[in-house]
Amino acid sequence: MPEKLFKVNHKEYILPGNRACQGCGLSLSYRYILKALRENTIMTIPASCLTVLHGLYPITSVNVPCLNCTFASTAASASGLVAGLAAMNRTDTTVVAMAGDGGTFDIGIQALSGAAERGTDFIYVCYDNEGYMNTGTQRSSATPIGALTATTPVLTKQQNKKDMMKIMEAHDIPYLSMSSPSYPVDLYDKFVKAKRIKGTRYMQISAPCPPGWAFPPKETVKLGRLAVETGVVVLYEIEDGKFRLTGRSKTLAEKGNRAPLVHYIEKQGRFKKMSMEQLGQMQKWVDSKWNEYLKRVE
């Protein structure tokens, strides 16, 4: 059955009838994260789209133990779980903190930096839907330049996306990865690998958001693929400091035919007020990052 075709754990941990939006990029990603991590996992999640997916009292849509925490504290909540489990001699459990870009790049960055610096033995997952989507699409530091959001409703976001991967890399942690739900097996493999590694593992996922990015839900997977084709999203991992492109990004680097950024931009309503200057700036930003990655691979 599917596991023979796709070599993934066939079990589903997210129950149907949950509160995620139609076509949610987070939901698709989370399916594969939990398939990779399996039962002996404890999640800790802040107020976010994921909280809503997990469900409202007294029912949960996820068949894995989960502790909710405040918005700023995800990585600290995980640190407490790790310390508590160690004190109780429960060493077989993977502790996973999972927050959105708001809870990671912005309000949660302090706790995350602290946990990573201490070498806390946990997996931190950031699902990046490029804004505070749960509260209605407000801008975060992960929002790309030129995007309309509820708090940049006229002039669009003026700054480039924060490079959170670089920030996490600076913490000298044993494993980091960048994935997309449009390439679920690549995502799954990275989490299977991460589960076996000790120390702080930072996993960032680009999660397309139909309402937030203003595109039809049926195009979630296509749009994610286009992000990788243009180089806006690059699939890679850094293991013990060694940089490696993976999946489609690897073959793209080898064959060198990235699509122009505009093909990705024009598919999303949030960019309808993006200026030509901003587009040029973003193309430059995408190009420079791509070239940086290519240099690292050599």
Place this chain on the structure above:
Amino acid sequence: MQVKILTGNQAAAEAVKLCKVQVVSAYPITPSTSLTEYLAEWIERGTLKAEYVRVESEHSVMTVCVSASTVGARVFTSTSSHGLLYMHEQLHWAAGSRLPIVTCVINRGVGAPWSIFNDQQDSIAQRDTGWIQLYCRDNQEIIDTVIQAYRIAETAFCPVMVCYDGFVLSHTMMPVEIPAADKVNVFLPPYKPHTILSQEAPRNINPVIFPSQRRDADGVLRDGYMEFRWKLQNALEGARDVIVDVNREFAAVFGHDHGGMIWDHRIDDAEVCIVGMGSIASEATTAVDVLREEGIRAGVVGIRSYRPFPRAELREALKKAAAIIIFEKNVSYGYEGALCADLKAALYGTGIVAPVHNYIAGLGGRDVKATELADAVRSSLADIAGGVRERQTWLNCVTEG
């Protein structure tokens, strides 16, 4: 029992070691810092077997306490002033989660402007969070109250703040009898969490909850937000009995009785009753002894448990008072001292109509001497004789301009 000369922070640390705390999460802030430094040394030497998480902020301190307590570890932290303020959000979370976390608050004033010195604004400002608050007079009381705090917390499933005055107690040496470890082991059984976080029975803990009750998948009507919050309030009301019982049992085993909800000094025939918390109330006992020499029948009611508030005990203790004088090291800005406001509310409708005078004292570490307290009492008595039923005075403070 072993007697040692210890500072308040050392006494608290000894108690944490006796309670076999399993996770310590701490961040430095004056004057609490040395407490967790002693713990760090013992943990690194292996004297205390525990995990020590050197978090990057106080907000994370309390978060670590919450999640570690949720998986079943006995946890501890200590802080002061802005550290406590920074974890305010997490204090609400801890109480709503019904976790038996014990925190020492080494009382220190809050900015702006900065003060590193003692007052009680920091812990008083947390009175609405749902934490039990116990105030200590001296270092013996500190070591004993921390031990009792774990027993109270793990019975009522409410977090407990053990408060003591910064520098005045934290850095002052006093003789302390250290309870015997084997007796503490019997007095304090292992922590049994009510939270379930395991793969055998996956649960989602503390998600969003609706205003109304809602049926679960089995059709059973489950609580709404208000029901859970009522349970917290109910547990705090029920904690009165727990606090009293635990003190009684502790006194029987270890020989020290610090009072249940309140303690008192020469209150039986007192006409003028002083009320206070912590070391200022202790100082007031000296003032009372001096006043008694002059023929003024003064007494002190010391608040040990500020939350839950000792309404029944205060009604009983103050029923014959002709004057009530409150000394406190905090202000609920825009109104009056928090203890004064709470006390008057407790007396409402009881027929106790004694005038209540409120003295705000010692803010930002301003020294409060027993002689000043005695002078204040004399001044208030004179005013009361002249018909002044209500008075808010800032003790030994310039109050012009």
Place this chain on the structure above:
Amino acid sequence: MEIKDDNISAMCKPAIGEAGRTGDWRDATPVIDQAKCIASIKNRPACYLCWLYCPDGVVITGVPVQIDLEYCKGCGICAEECPAQAIAMVMHEEVKECK
């Protein structure tokens, strides 16, 4: 370990349908043309990209492939991704009228 919920803090149990019958969210329903579906044609497990890309995991692999219409939200990703174009998103009559 003894599992006893004293119900003093909010702990949820897993169950299907936390958001109700999410099949009601649809304005178009996925219909699989089994004459085009690769697994049906081959009469064995094959392709299953609809299952792979479904964000809600409501595609039931088998021969034939089926979709749990109680909970399918109608996002249309399966129809979009099917390499055989075997899935059509059939718009509901009421929605057609509005449009």
